Amino acid sequence: MTVFLIKSTLALGLLYGMYHFWLSRESIFKFNRVYLLAALVISFALPFIQLPQVIPSFQNKTTQIWNQWELKQSVEVGEFIANSEAMDLSEKSSPIVEVSQKEVNLNSFSFPKAFGAIYFLGLLLFSFRFLIQLNGLRKLLKNNPQKDKGTYRLVLLEDDVLPFTFFKYLFVSISQYKASAIEPEIWEHESAHIRQGHSWDILLVEVLKCIFWFNPLMILYKKAIQ
Template sequence: MTDFLIRSTFCLFVLLGAYHLFLEREKMHHFNRFYLLFSLIFSLTIPFITIEIIQEIPKSNIEIDSIEAGTFVVEEVTNYLPTLLWSLYGLVTFLFTVKFIKNIIKFISKIKSNATINYKNAKLILLKEKTLPHTFLNTIFINENDYQNRNIEEELYTHELTHVTQKHTLDILFIEILKTIFWFNPIFHFYKKAIQLNHEFLADEKVIKSYNNVPFYQNLLLSKATVNHTFYLASNLNYLITKKRLIMMTKTTKPSIALLKKLAVTPIIIALFFMLCLKTVAQEKITIEKPENNTYTKKKGAEKVSGPEKPHSLPKISKSPIAINKYEEEKTNELGKDSEATKITEITKQPEFPGGMAEFYKFVGKNFKFPKEAIDNNLEGKIFIKFMIEKDGNLTDFQILSDLGFGTREEIIRVLSLSPKWLPGEENNKPVRVQYSLPISLAAKS
């Protein structure tokens, strides 16, 4: 969820910034309307789109003795903070939803309780109270006395009819629904402001084209601006009678400039898509092979010795592990070449976690923290890890044989590094180093 909010908000800010920089001051309002709505949909959709680019890294072939799959599900410690936050979010969202529905009901009530007159492709709702013309869906609300006394200019009817025919209310309802869901994100407030101002540009443009009298229309709007009534969910006649709106009435934009401005935002959209959707995944193919004919090989000096296969020590599996005693490296000549003597033998006592493997599972389950990406993707699978249990019981030499990604490699190593000392393995009552191959199954739930 956090990843979705970060990505979508970043995208919303960038696209709104591009709108104010390149498009808002140009007279191409139909394109701007499409751009603002597209920006909202694109930004809320893009976090769900992921295109993976597989980048292969050198393959490694690991020959190990047979490994039996164990089951080890790490359970997360219950955290009540997310529950509290979601409860708070649900409560506030419910209150905003109630407000949204109440305002729609208020418009429906006005329509039902007042006189209605068909006017072209709209309906005029005659209200008793003093009000400026405003539009909701295909209804225009006006004052009854002004209508009967013909105090409403034709330009105002044309202005409101433009809101009806171009269905501007649907845009406002859409952004209000988003504001209700994402009430904690102020960016949607700025989008609504930009959308409503662009609606007024469109309505003003229609009036100018129909009557071709800019000074009269500007003075008409300024005379109505003294009545400071705004209506939630409606298109308002006097919405933002600002310098921007008055200047836009006299502005012209050359087709070539308009085309360049439109093209200017295209690379931004493409860059956002590649930045937020493409993901490079490093994939290492690991081949785990069993020695043929149920034998194992070891190298001692220059000769190879074969013998019966010895299984690795695993929790919950009562098989003898293999103890690997590695003696310290010593210099054998003046060139500094090292040699290592290796001895493989059956141990007489297996290493053991204090309290047994059940306690080991509890330890890992308590300390393992799923990386956020693993939780978001409901990660499930196995990690194969090899480590050395030293003579003093410490764990060293961690090797990941098979990985699930999303940071689980680093996390399992971190947890095992915190492990208490084990009871070391023994050979003839003497502590020895023992190597463990441990398959661990992980299951993350969002």
């Protein structure tokens, strides 16, 4: 899991960097959208793809370093205990054994397990937050009047908010709607979001934000796609 997260994060950073420096200032929005979505999918799938190993993989190298460190620590602790026993000092043997036992306990600490526990805790919290947001949208659909506009449904909100969409639903302020204060360009912009299914893009990003909750690049990806 640790190696998967590291590889995916590196791929995310590389592909977003390419977008930021070469594509973000271009007005070819459809191509940019396809690129950003493809970058997310590739970054997520890349760790499962077996690439030719010209040099030892990062995972194997990390495992070798970790095993060498554990072996070195075990040897040092064993030598310390052997030297302590050779001193044959009965009155001082107990503190020495206690110190050596503490070192053994420290060496038995598993960083991957600790990292995994922290990661899954964050995954749980961000997933719960995402479900709360979806439930909030469900309440908006349930508690506010709607108008059928053919290709989409208009949801009239009491709050003074900017228009936004979620799949086939277009949410607008009822006061702005009645006063015809919403500009035609905004109607066309939001209608295009519905026709092109942009809600699927945002939904994908939100799911990946739960998986990569520790990665600030996901915030940049969501902003770029929006």
